Amino acid sequence: MLSCSEKGRTERVLTVCPYCGTGCGLYLVVEDGHIAGVEPDSLHPVNEGELCVKGYFGYQHVEDPRRLTAPLVKKDGRFTPVSWDEALNFVAGRLTRIRQESGPDAFVLFASARATNEENYVAQKFARAVMGTNNVDHCARL
C-alpha cells in the first residue's frame, strides 16, 4: 500500500530506526519507489526530531547491489540460485529426515534481535510447534 513505483511521486513513510534499542522514530523519504533519504520524526517522545549518524545514513544497505535476491543451494560446493519451491522442499525434506533420525533436539534455531516481533514469534513457533524443540535462542546476550 505504501510502496510506490510511480514516477515523480515522493512519499514519507513513518517507521522506526533499525539500529540500537533506543527506537527513534523516523520517516523514510521515498522517490520513484526508492529510498531517497531519512527525516527524523519530530513528534517522537524519545528522539524529538533528532537522529544520530546511524539513523541518518544507515539506510543505504537496503538498496545495496549485494542484497540477496534468490534462494541459493550449495551444489558441488557452489551457491546456485534456485526457485523458492526447490529451496523450501530441500530444507523441509532434510529437516524432516533429521528429526526422524535424531529427534527434535537435533535442531537449533538462532532467532534475530534485528527482525520484527511478528517474525520472531513465527520463528520460535516454527522451532517449538513444527520441529518440537525448545532449542531457540538469539543474541540478547551478545
Place this chain on the structure above:
Amino acid sequence: MTNSIPEISQHTDVIFIIGSNTAECHPLVARHVIKAKERGAKLIVADPRLTEMANKADIWLRVPAGYNISLINGLLHVIVKEKLYNSDFVQNYTEGFDDLEKAVERYTPAYVEGLTGIPQQDLVEAARLFARAKNAAILYCMGVTQFSYGTGTVVSLSNLAVITGNLGRPGTGVNPLRGQNNVQGACDMGCLPNLLPGYLAVTDEGYRARFEKEWHVKLPSKPGLRIPEVADAILGGRVRAAYVFGENPVMSDPDSDHLRHAFEHLDLLVVQDIFLTETARLAHVVLPAACWGEKEGTFTNTERRVQRVRKAVNPPGEARDDWWIFSALAQKMDYGRMNYLHPQEIWDEVRRLVPEKFGGITHSRLEKVRGINWPCPAEDHPGTPILYQGGKFATPSGKANLRPVFFDPVRIPEEVGEFKNALAGKITELPDEEYPFTLTTGRRGYHYHTGTMTRKSWPITQVTPEQLIEINPRDARKLGIEDGDFVRLSTRRGSIAAKAWVTERVPEKTVFTTFHFWEANVNELTVNSTDPAACIPEFKVAAAKVEKITPAEFQAILQEKKKKYLVDLEAEVAGRLKSGRREAHV
C-alpha cells in the same frame, strides 16, 4: 528498562551510568542525559575507558574492567554506614536488608580503593550524591552484563536502586540500554530456550497448555540449548541442523573460530538473511529475506515501547518476509496452523496468547500513537512506562529482594556460603606474564555490531573505515609502538592485527577493540565462559598480549582472514545473481 527515556531529561536529578558507552552506542539516550545536566542534574559515570560520557561526568569512577561489583558494594557500604538509605522504603517494600548490610560491611572505601584504584573520596562523594538525590536513575549496558557474573552485577545495581527507594517513580529505575533495535522484542516473543512468548516458562504445564490449545500440538517441556552451548552440542553429535535468521554468529559469538569449526560439521545449515554474511557463506541453503524498510510489523525498544515499522519500498528480486518463509516451510512440513497473510494476524495471535502483557496493543491503536509500553492488558489501558509503581514487585511476597553479591578477581569469596541468597563472581582469565593485558570489547559510534549493515553506508565507512586497537601511551612507549603502527593482539584463542590507537581513553594495561570488522574480529579472541544464570559470554575481559608488527606481516594476516571469512564470495555471488536477474528480464 523499568522506566522510560524521556523521564531522564524531565525528572532525574542524579544519573549513574555504568558499563555503557552511551554517547556512542545510544546517542539519543545520551541526549536526554545532556538535557538533564543542562537542567542541573548531576552525572556519575563508572567506566574503565575515558568515553565521551565519562568526559562529561561530574564524578568519573575509573573502575578497572571486571570490578563493577566491588565498586557497587563500596557505594552500598557508604550509603548503609552513613544511613543515607530510604528507611521507609526499605521497611515497607523490601526483604533481606540485614543480610545485605552484613555483606557490604567489608567493602570500605579503603578496601575498594585497594581493589580498584578508585580514590576513596570519589567513591564516598558518588555514594552521597546518588543517595541524596530526589530521583536517581541507573543506566547500564553490556559493560555490566557481559561477564561470567553479569547477573550478580545487575542484582547489585538493583540493590542500590532499592535501598535508596529509586524505583516506581518518574525519573528513577534500573535501566538496561538494549543494544539492538529489537532485542527486547525477540525476548518478549519467546526466542529464548526456557521461555515461551511473554516470559512464560516452558517448564510450566499450565503455560504450555495455553499455547498447545492455540497451536494444536504437544509442546516440549525441557528447556533448550543456549547459544553459547551450541558449538559443543554440534561437535558432540547432538545437534545436526541449524537455522540462523538475521544473525551473524561466526562474527558476533565469543571464541568464534570454535563456532565456525562446529558449523562446518553440520548436516544442514540454513541461513536466512539480507546479505551473504560471514555465517551465510558456510551454509548449505541461503534464503533471501526482505529487510527493514520493505516490510510491516512491530519493534519493541529498550523502554518496552511497541512501535509500528512500515514498508516503504519493495524487496529486491525474490527476497521475502521472514514470517512468509517460516510459514511456507511449515506448510511444506505439513503443519497447518501457520498460514498467515499479514503480520497483523500474527500480532493478534500474540495478543490472544499473552493478553496480560500485550492484549491492549492493537495495530489500530499503534496507528495513532508513537508506541505503547507493555504491559498493556486492555484496549483502554494506557500502557506502563514505569514498572513497580506503588512499590509492588513481581516476587512471591510482592516485596523487592535484596541479595548479597560478592566478587573477588581470583577466587569466589568464601562468605557466599554464609548467606542463603548470595551471588558471587570471579574473573575467568586474569592477565599473567605471558598475556599481561586486559582486553575489553565494544563498539564505535558509527558502526553497528558485525558491520553487515553499516559497512554498506559510504558516509559511515568514510568516518570509521578500519579497525583500531586502543592502547595507553605508557604501555605503547614500553613496547615501542607509535600511534598508527600495526600491532598483533593475541589471546589463548587466537590473534588479530590492526593499527594501534595510542590514547588515554584506555587505562594502563588495558586494550580495547570492536567486532565490526572481519579484518580483525575481536571475537576470535574472547573467552567462551558464561554467566550460569543468564549464559552471557564474558566479552569484557580476557588476558591478551600486544606486539608491534611490520606492514608486511599485517598484510599476510589480512590475507589469511580474507580466506577464512570467504570474503570474496559475497561479491562473486552478488555478481552472478545480478547477471541472472538481467537475463530473466530480457
